[in-house]
Amino acid sequence: MSSPYTVRWGILATGMIADLFVKDLIIDPSTRNVSDVKHEVKAVASSTSADRAKKFLQECKVPEGAAAYGSYEDLVKDKNVDIVYVATPHSHHYQNTMLCLEAGKHVLCEKAFTTNAAQARKLIETAKAKNLFLMEAVWTRFFPLSIQIRKFIEDGNLGAVHRVIADNSFGDNIEEKYGTTHRMINMDLAGGCLLDLGIYSLTWLFQTLYHTLPPPARKPPKVMAAITPYHATGADEMTSMIVTFPSAPGPAPAGSPDGNSTHSAHGIALTNLRVATDPDGFNTAKPAIRIQGTKGEIQVDGPAFRPVSWRFIKAKAEGQKGSGEPEVEEHECDIPGHGMFWEADECGRCVRDGKTESEGMGWEESVVIMDVMDEVRKQGGVRYPSSIESLEYPLAL
Numbered sequence: 491m492s493s494p495y496t497v498r499w500g501i502l503a504t505g506m507i508a509d510l511f512v513k514d515l516i517i518d519p520s521t522r523n524v525s526d527v528k529h530e531v532k533a534v535a536s537s538t539s540a541d542r543a544k545k546f547l548q549e550c551k552v553p554e555g556a557a558a559y560g561s562y563e564d565l566v567k568d569k570n571v572d573i574v575y576v577a578t579p580h581s582h583h584y585q586n587t588m589l590c591l592e593a594g595k596h597v598l599c600e601k602a603f604t605t606n607a608a609q610a611r612k613l614i615e616t617a618k619a620k621n622l623f624l625m626e627a628v629w630t631r632f633f634p635l636s637i638q639i640r641k642f643i644e645d646g647n648l649g650a651v652h653r654v655i656a657d658n659s660f661g662d663n664i665e666e667k668y669g670t671t672h673r674m675i676n677m678d679l680a681g682g683c684l685l686d687l688g689i690y691s692l693t694w695l696f697q698t699l700y701h702t703l704p705p706p707a708r709k710p711p712k713v714m715a716a717i718t719p720y721h722a723t724g725a726d727e728m729t730s731m732i733v734t735f736p737s738a739p740g741p742a743p744a745g746s747p748d749g750n751s752t753h754s755a756h757g758i759a760l761t762n763l764r765v766a767t768d769p770d771g772f773n774t775a776k777p778a779i780r781i782q783g784t785k786g787e788i789q790v791d792g793p794a795f796r797p798v799s800w801r802f803i804k805a806k807a808e809g810q811k812g813s814g815e816p817e818v819e820e821h822e823c824d825i826p827g828h829g830m831f832w833e834a835d836e837c838g839r840c841v842r843d844g845k846t847e848s849e850g851m852g853w854e855e856s857v858v859i860m861d862v863m864d865e866v867r868k869q870g871g872v873r874y875p876s877s878i879e880s881l882e883y884p885l886a887l
């Protein structure tokens with residue numbers, strides 16, 4: 491057996507998610523039956539101070555030897571780093587990712603990829619020109635659960651998929667919890683539920699209705715949206731989207747016009763900071779996601795960003811509707827850690843194999859999703875400050 495490929499990581503920022511990501515990186519990959527790649531944290535940078543970076547390394551129990559920097563500029567100069575994980579607020583992804591790419595580093599950038607689709611396109615153009623790997627860190631897509639569900643649909647088990655309903659909402663007293671400056675509702679940091687939480691609802695629509703089609707059959711959807719802004723900052727606190735996909739998995743209904751081998755589907759993507767997916771507040775709603783086809787329904791239990799269970803409920807045949815219990819297949823998918831290591835493994839394999847993008851979360855799909863979010867914000871009248879929507883680089887924010 492050949493030895494595993496070692497992925498040498500640099501960590502840009504030391505906030506909440508960087509902590510969880512690094513703790514996952516240092517888990518032994520054999521605990522998730524992975525033997526072809528392994529991870530080393532080579533350096534961490536904090537824009538606050540080098541001391542903050544040092545403390546972060548200690549708190550995350552990173553093995554001795556990793557460098558601690560007090561600036562992101564220093565991190566990207568480190569020759570021991572191959573790929574940088576960008577874990578700053580949405581507002582800063584474009585500038586920070588560009589910094590890494592310009593320095594010749596591969597990048598895994600947290601969701602939402604950028605503040606708008608134009609920034610995403612520019613980053614991709616840069617990665618392509620420099621032959622560097624770049625991926626939006628939509629970790630949920632790399633869960634075995636997501637892969638199982640996509641395959642289940644691709645294999646035709648749902649028949650024609652006509653509707654997906656996905657919710658990722660946190661019910662909080664926003665005034666008390668976030669005030670006016672927290673990144674969740676701060677317009678200067680591209681806050682609001684759409685980019686932070688709604689991206690997962692959209693992920694479920696896209697990974698089931700779009701990604702399950704062969705690439706030439708994927709058609710960008712149309713969206714109708716409603717947004718309610720937070721009175722204190724203008725960030726979106728309630729966002730509901732109806733997304734129409736012109737082609738969706740499974741056969742077209744009998745009698746469809748000649749040459750129309752496909753059919754459309756509706757996706758309902760919901761996100762909200764005032765009411766939760768689940769009133770118990772832990773977001774474990776059963777289900778948070780419903781994927782509905784002619785042969786039955788997949789239900790995925792919440793939270794939409796970290797689900798561990800799903801079921802298939804078989805549609806009853808004509809004549810049997812309304813009688814007896816439905817046939818149900820239950821699936822449990824344990825996560826040996828937080829679950830961010832699967833996306834990290836994917837990055838490692840792509841870098842090892844000289845790929846610039848991942849099939850699981852490809853560039854085109856990230857851009858189409860950003861296009862949808864741009865349109866949602868346009869319809870809802872939400873605009874971030876021009877500096878954080880700018881394509882200018884470098885720009886001090």
Ligand SMILES: NC(=O)C1=CN([C@@H]2O[C@H](COP(=O)(O)OP(=O)(O)OC[C@H]3O[C@@H](n4cnc5c(N)ncnc54)[C@H](OP(=O)(O)O)[C@@H]3O)[C@@H](O)[C@H]2O)C=CC1
Binds near residue numbers: 537580686795
């Ligand atoms: N995949 C997932 O499950 C999750 C993903 N996320 C995503 O991760 C990103 C960061 O979220 P999270 O870790 O919760 O955020 P935090 O506020 O906890 O951390 C963000 C970090 O970014 C750095 N930073 C640089 N500039 C700024 C600035 N102007 N204001 C605030 N922070 C700044 C800081 O690190 P330093 O001082 O060290 O430079 C800060 O600690 C977002 O894109 C979010 O959507 C968040 C939570 C879960």
Ligand SMILES: O=C1OC[C@@H](O)[C@H](O)[C@H]1O
Binds near residue numbers: 686687795
């Ligand atoms: O990505 C995320 O998933 C988990 C949430 O707690 C967090 O706010 C969000 O950024």
